[in-house]
Amino acid sequence: MGQLPTILDVAAAAGVSRQTVSNVLNSPSLVRPGTREKVEAAIAGLGYRPHASARRLRTQKSSTIGIRLDPLSAEGISGSILDRFLHSLTEQADRKNLRVMVFTATDSRDEIRQFKRLSEGADVDAFVLTSTFHGDPRTQWLIEHGQPFVTFGRPWGTDDITNPQHLWVDVDGRHGIREATVHLLGTGARRIAYIGWPSPSGTGDDRRRGWQQAMVESSGLRPEEITALHAPTEDGATFGAQAMLHLEKTAGDIEAVVCSSDALALGAFMHSAGRIPIIGYDNTPVASSIGFSSIEQPIDDVAGGILDLLTGAHGGRVQPDQEVPEPTHRLLQPRLILRNPRVQAITAPSSQQRQVRPGAARLSR
Template identity: 35%
Template sequence: MPKTHPARRTTIMDVARAAGVSRQTVSNAINSPERVRPDTRSKVLQVVDKLHYRPSSAARTLRHQRAGAVGTELNAVADQPSDIALPFLTALTLSAARHACHMVPFASKEAFPLLSGYQDMVRRRLVDAFILTDTHPGDPRPAWLEEAGIPYASFGRIYDDPTRGYWADVDGAAGTQMAVAHVAASGYQTVGFLGWPAGSAVGDLRREGWAQGVKEHDVAAGPEGSAPQSLPEALRAAEDLLDGLAVGDAVVCASDVLALGVHQAALARGWTPGADIGITGFDGSPVAHLHSITTLTQPLDDIAEHLFTILDHQLAGSPEPVQAALLVPTLDVNTSTKITPKKGTS
């Protein structure tokens, strides 16, 4: 054991005295940095470290009867986890700190998403609330959580009752509409669409935005195709789609993997993405960045912040729910929609 540790446990008053500030200032310096001047915080934290002061989060939790934590399930079953799962968890982790709590991930090899993992977290009292992802029609979690009186907020609509105000989602239709506006303004002629097979709620909305976009902008509607989220199938669907298009046209896609299929199919027939054919993806995933594909990036920081606002309201027992939020993605323009690539620049 290091010799510098004091024999008696250091208290918050020891720190306050040594730093020449109030007990509340010490507490704020540790837990609510935004309430303290930076130089004061720095002085207090130096004393905290010198005296080896460790506030007892357990005692604090017991006082408030709160775990101070929000649970979220990681998908341990999918072969290919969602490309945005990690950036979203990172956004949640940063938001949590601003809302004086922390995230506790959990996972199960059994099934995803099912209730047992949520029940275990509640029984062990590790969290006060949950953030849901991968919502879908027939999802049992919202009803179970409401029945049990456990606060939650959802990334993705609550499909069985979208009037519930407990969610934030990306506006898929607005996104693909923006993509059409962008390729129209860039000078592409006819705009086709590669989506997922009809019937997926997310995919259908993204298709709707494309259909609306070609009506509103000065471009012709090209052919439509669909494929599941797999590169070989996207590639096959893209080959058929490109047969109905010509150099100077564009394809708006419902995902980055579908856009990669169009990208590879274009290269296979000697068309340069961007110069010969416009291609847009959706999600802002590493796949799009790796292959320089223009994409619609989800506003994950804003979504995380809105979900914590929803949770704060529920935890405070506020009777008026916060409004659900439909947030517009950002268009990240890359080589795949540059019709006249400049030579000689890196």
């Protein structure tokens, strides 16, 4: 293997000094646009990558992003979306010469203690948060202590969704669930049930509104009939099956079901044995292997958007009186993945089966 290119090689290729190359890498605003373009072209042509350790010594920054590794869920269904997100974030961060440090915490208060430890030790430069919820104390602590951060999940409850100090990227679950319900209505179904998380739940309430909006607009059912088709429950396949049983007893004929997660959709599908259309959310491997339809979040775009906010003009933090030159959040749209279910001989989960801790695998609540 040949020797890796050095900063001197870049300087020679661009016809500039070593200091000019260093300025392009660390303080690009000091370099004239034409010169900067020549240096950047030489960097790309040679495949040069700055030595991370040396750069950290110069800038007093770790070039590291901290993110909590959520506990494993019992069923491991909805948790797969977090795995995809973490993988994509790490992969894209590497292309920006950034590292991702994962850490564990038992709850939000413990996570704040980890924020304090990691920031005081200069181990990380910024944080990425998942599983945002009503009155989230983590974002308040980070804002008060001037720590750069971006959340996967918009503010809920006490936070202001347009607060420029809270940078966020989220997926429009309301739009996704509405599109799924509209699709089912377009097939002629009218009695379309919704199985979702109990309120208050930021993400859950938002997704439920998408179903409710489509049903009010196009189902032709009376308000009380629509209400009867809603079954709130905790997350997990067992709960999804139980919700289907409850709907059959209380709401009568069900023609299709939309769910707030693939875990709930799996339970609904198992209980109905594939007799009616079921649409889940997250398009996990379970949905593709069994074959029920689901709503897919653009995880790569979420990770890319978070890194853009962390490394762009905001640098992960907007001061209270600072002029905001760029959007401080991104709301992305999911897409509906339609499948014909492969009906198999399946059994509803036992009531003794271990359940998912409510909300443990959700990206935001």
